[in-house]
Amino acid sequence: MTVDRSKAVVLLSGGLDSSTILAIAQDQGFDCYAISFDYGQRHKFELESAKKVAAKAGVTQHIIYQLDTQAFSGSALTGAVDVPKDRNEGEMSAGIPITYVPARNTVFLSAALGWSEVVESYDLFVGVNAVDYSGYPDCRPEYIEAFETLANLATKAGVEQGAPYRIHAPLISMTKGEIIETGTKLGVDYGLTHSCYDPSLEGVSCGHCDSCQLRLKGFEAAGLTDPLTYAD
């Protein structure tokens, strides 16, 4: 049996990385189904960006998947702990960040896997990156490989279609600068995306959290100007 490789499910947070992988998947000819997650993140503004990015890209379907927040407490991205600001590279790369959310990518990929069986897609795109932000365990290549193995064992499609699942992580070895260069060539409008972890500015970016700093450094490395508005 030939596996239908016309459709891809793309995990779309609304940030810079995931907006780039959507463009990459489309450039590779996939008919894209985007899935975003509401997991009680304080920077919920990113979901508005996800909607804009999905609409501009003309995806076939975009769903916002509601996650039960009971299992997501304890992170600076969901709880009462403050998002760290103005950390240097050494601080950012020291261990696992407090913005780590328990088993987040596993929960996201599992939901995407279920949906992919429903829409009959066997190609999942995820914007994980192991270079700039190496602290997250679920952004490493060995993690992505383990999930691909699991996906093919876990599912009806895996059994009946000879392990058809492929987890695509095209950004995994790129620097932020390379990601921005790639997306810019593919026509991504980074002005629609959102990266800031600070929820207090209602969509304006703080410029000081880890995510803003990595983003700004990436644009600088790419020799490009970030189209977003920053608070200072």
Next chain:
Amino acid sequence: MTVDRSKAVVLLSGGLDSSTILAIAQDQGFDCYAISFDYGQRHKFELESAKKVAAKAGVTQHIIYQLDTQAFSGSALTGAVDVPKDRNEGEMSAGIPITYVPARNTVFLSAALGWSEVVESYDLFVGVNAVDYSGYPDCRPEYIEAFETLANLATKAGVEQGAPYRIHAPLISMTKGEIIETGTKLGVDYGLTHSCYDPSLEGVSCGHCDSCQLRLKGFEAAGLTDPLTYAD
């Protein structure tokens, strides 16, 4: 560092199998945290059973985790397709049943994994069984092993505590009769559990769906009487 093995997270559907693993985990000395899932199953009565079983067992905490049903369509357990009745063993074991729910155990185990990091438990108990109901891909030993590998790669605890996660599937090679014998010895009150897939009888069991038939056959094999009330 010594891994804290005092607590276990137990996936508790309210059915016969998961009620038995809760008793097994407690018998092994674990302080148990039970997690049940509302995934739009039509036989929602099982969640009431889960509450009763968890309360009787005296678990430390019991949560009902709400899953977004957008990624769960297409199964006889969640959709408009009728639950099959009065199938013989040959029919039941032919391929993957229409009661298959896309990536269900992966979604359940991922949520449980996230919660386990929050409560600081590294032992997850799941009542999968590969003998009586071999049609589900996510009930096979190789699937459980793959998830254990993933759990240790995916998490902060996995990285910082040297792959502490253990996925316990003590029923995986047991017949339904052996499961019932084991649970009975451990004092499980099977009168509190619920197995029937038919939602129309409001908690009374139909006796004809695959789940009821396997249950009844199991009690017969164990030489015991099922305490549940059946419709006929």
